Amino acid sequence: MVRLDHMIDAERKYHEELKCPTFDTEPWVAGPSLSERRVAIISTAGLHTRDNRPFTLDPGDYYRVIPGNIQANDLVMSHVSVNFDRSGFQQDWNVAFPIDRLREFAQQGIIGSVADYHYSFMGAHDPMSMEQEARTVASLLKKDNVNAALLLPV
Amino acid sequence: MLAHFIEEEEVPTTQISLIRLHTEKTKPPRALWVSFELGRPLGIPNDPAFQKRVLLAALKLLEARSGPVLEDYPEDAPASHDMPTTLACPVNFTQEQVNLSETEQLCAAFRGEFVSLQPWYDMAVKKQERTTVGISGIALDDIIDFLCSFLEGRVPENPRADVALPYTLSMVIDDLKSYYYEAITAQPGQESVSSQVLTNWFWSETIAGQVLFSIREVSKKSEDVLMQIVGSALIVPTSVRHNQSRIGDTV
Numbered sequence: 001m002v003r004l005d006h007m008i009d010a011e012r013k014y015h016e017e018l019k020c021p022t023f024d025t026e027p028w029v030a031g032p033s034l035s036e037r038r039v040a041i042i043s044t045a046g047l048h049t050r051d052n053r054p055f056t057l058d059p060g061d062y063y064r065v066i067p068g069n070i071q072a073n074d075l076v077m078s079h080v081s082v083n084f085d086r087s088g089f090q091q092d093w094n095v096a097f098p099i100d101r102l103r104e105f106a107q108q109g110i111i112g113s114v115a116d117y118h119y120s121f122m123g124a125h126d127p128m129s130m131e132q133e134a135r136t137v138a139s140l141l142k143k144d145n146v147n148a149a150l151l152l153p154v
Numbered sequence: 155m156l157a158h159f160i161e162e163e164e165v166p167t168t169q170i171s172l173i174r175l176h177t178e179k180t181k182p183p184r185a186l187w188v189s190f191e192l193g194r195p196l197g198i199p200n201d202p203a204f205q206k207r208v209l210l211a212a213l214k215l216l217e218a219r220s221g222p223v224l225e226d227y228p229e230d231a232p233a234s235h236d237m238p239t240t241l242a243c244p245v246n247f248t249q250e251q252v253n254l255s256e257t258e259q260l261c262a263a264f265r266g267e268f269v270s271l272q273p274w275y276d277m278a279v280k281k282q283e284r285t286t287v288g289i290s291g292i293a294l295d296d297i298i299d300f301l302c303s304f305l306e307g308r309v310p311e312n313p314r315a316d317v318a319l320p321y322t323l324s325m326v327i328d329d330l331k332s333y334y335y336e337a338i339t340a341q342p343g344q345e346s347v348s349s350q351v352l353t354n355w356f357w358s359e360t361i362a363g364q365v366l367f368s369i370r371e372v373s374k375k376s377e378d379v380l381m382q383i384v385g386s387a388l389i390v391p392t393s394v395r396h397n398q399s400r401i402g403d404t405v
Contacts, residue, residue: 007393008397016175023181028161050289053317054321080321080324082389083391084193085193088194089193090332091199102209127156135160142163142165146165148166150167153195154195
């Protein structure tokens with residue numbers, strides 16, 4: 001249903017006119033087969049543990065860390081936008097944070113393992129302002145031996 | 155865009171794309187475009203088989219030889235119940251009481267509606283063993299008073315010391331909506347109701363929706379710039395503001 005021609009005019013116009021950065025380079029890092037990948041989720045849904053401070057639009061308030069052993073009732077969403085569906089996440093956290101599916105894939109040997117830490121940004125910030133934090137998260141992923149970052153928008 | 159920076163730091167990335175146009179412009183290394191609605195990158199709740207197919211398609215892109223790769227996922231999300239269903243609260247709480255102001259009557263009706271949903275909310279928590287209510291930190295019992303104080307022209311004390319009051323307002327509203335959505339979807343026959351039906355119900359048929367429209371108007375007139383932003387953009391969804399003028403006319 002997220003086809004631009006299915007949206008109301010105001011929303012479609014917003015998405016069509018949204019400034020997206022372009023880059024001079026096209027980074028590409030090769031890796032092993034899927035069964036040897038250690039996967040971490042990087043969400044932009046404004047997810048965090050229940051006891052974490054909720055997200056705001058304050059400069060610098062860009063990401064939260066989600067432990068890999070988190071249980072469903074400990075994960076909440078505090079994205080400031082009201083223009084996306086939350087009822088799917090309310091009914092099943094895997095709609096936006098498919099940790100159960102990744103755990104199953106790891107058990108079945110489809111992927112190598114699930115990371116010890118996952119991360120969530122809050123997508124209402126200008127993405128270009130989050131460059132430094134994205135690079136910081138990448139360095140943290142490497143320390144967790146992650147060789148597959150799965151980015152999920154809302 | 156995040157993928158570009160992370161891949162530059164030598165961590166391979168793959169991603170789901172919801173707005174294809176944006177992905178075409180930013181060209182992340184690997185992306186799977188899906189036709190699902192915003193908020194649902196894996197497509198549909200409580201369908202592990204469907205979610206696994208989507209997830210595997212996104213992960214398989216990691217084995218591509220070169221990129222950038224932008225692939226289209228072939229399946230649409232299975233249809234949920236898009237037909238109008240009866241999601242009305244069972245009692246009409248808007249009974250006129252002569253000795254109360256219009257705002258007091260609205261808030262009394264709001265409280266009645268909220269309380270009537272409590273058994274269903276409790277049922278939802280029991281069934282799901284989980285709730286997404288609770289980001290504001292305000293007790294459920296205090297939500298009505300907090301929100302109604304805005305309608306009564308009072309600025310309530312911010313119960314949170316760590317964020318500004320407009321953010322607290324936004325979080326309390328999120329909690330309120332989660333409470334209503336979780337409660338109504340716990341009722342018989344509503345387990346797979348579509349997001350569109352839920353949105354229409356909340357904003358067209360509940361007193362809570364009316365109250366939030368009123369708070370929006372109050373917030374837009376605030377002298378606090380952040381409160382104005384919350385009022386303008388972070389209370390009522392854009393699609394609701396444009397589609398449901400009927401409610402706007404009545405508030």
